[in-house]
Amino acid sequence: MEALNKTEQLEAARALINAIEQDDDDRIKTELMALTNARESALFQQIGKLTRELHEALNNFKVDARLVDLTHNDMPDTRDRLNYVIQTTEEAAHKTLGYIDKTLPLANELKQTAAKLNESWQRFRNREMSATEFRDLSREIEAYLPVVTMHAGEIHNNLSEMTLAQGFQDLTGQVLRQVIGLVGEVETNLVKLVKVAGQPQQSGETKAVDPLKAEGPQINAKNKPNVVNNQDDVDDLLSSLGF
C-alpha cells in the first residue's frame, strides 16, 4: 500500500471519526487498518531509501580501493621519481659547471696571448721593433697558432658536452608530467571520499599563515599582492623603507 499524502490522511482520519461516531465496528477496523498500513508503508519506504544509500556508499568505498593502491604503490614510487628529478638536475648542473670550469681558462689563455701578440704586432707595424725582436715575435706567433686550433677544438667539444647535459630537461619533464597526473588522480579520489564521508563542518576561522615561513620560489607571483616580482621590486621596497 502506498504512503498517503496529507489530504488522503485527513480523509482517512475523518472516515475513522465518522465510523466511531456511528459505532460502525466493521468500518472502524477497516479505516484503522488503512491508516496503520499507510504509516508502515511510509516507514518502509524510508528504510528502503536508506538501504539504497548505504549500498551506494559501500560501492563507492569499493571504487576507492584505488586510493589504497595509490597509497601503497604509487606514492612511494612518486617519491622516488621526484628524488630522481633532484638528482638528475643536480648532476646536469654540476656537469655543465664542470665544463665551464674547464673552458674558462682556455678562453682566458687565448685572450691574453692574443692581446700580447697584438701589442707586439702593432709595435712591428709602427717600425718600433728590432730584427731580433721580430724573430722572437715570429716564433711566438708560430707557437700560438696551433694552440688556438687545439684550444678552439677543446672549447667546441666542451660546449657540445654542455649541450648534451641539457638532456635532463626531457627526462625530468616526463617524470614530472607523470607526477602531475598522479596528483590529479589522488585529488579526484579524495574528493570522492569526502563526498561519501559527508560534508565536514566548515570551520569559520581562516587558517593562520606565518608570513615569514620560507616557501621557496613563488608560483603565480603576479596574483599574490604580498610577493615581489624581481630584484627591482626588492630594491624599491628596501629603499622605500630607508634601507
Next chain:
Amino acid sequence: MKILIVDDFSTMRRIIKNLLRDLGFNNTIEADDGLTALPILNAGGIDFLVTDWNMPGMQGIDLLKTVRADPKLSTLPVLMVTAETKREQIIEAAQAGVNGYIVKPFTAATLKEKIEKIFERINAQ
C-alpha cells in the same frame, strides 16, 4: 677577504663561488645550512657572509639573527641570496640587519652591484 657561502644546494654554492671568483674573491668556504655555518663563523677569519634563507637545520634568517646577536660577529656583512620574495620576509631580513637582499634567479651584474654597494657603505662609515 674570506667569504662564507651558505646554501643547501651544492650547485648554487658552486655558482656563487664561481661568480665571486670572477669578481676577484678567490678565498671562499662553504656550508650547507646555518648549523654548519656557525662553527665556521665562530672559528673566526670570515669577512663576508653570503646566505640562502630556506635551508634545513638552521634557516638563513635565524643565522642572520644569531650573527647580529653575537658581539664577535655582529658587524659581519651579510648578503642574503634567496628565492623568498614575500614583502614581510624582505622587511624582516632588513630589520634583522641584512646588508643586501638578492632574489633568485639572479645575474652576475646584480651580485657585483650589491657587493660593491655593501663595501661602499662600510667604507663610508
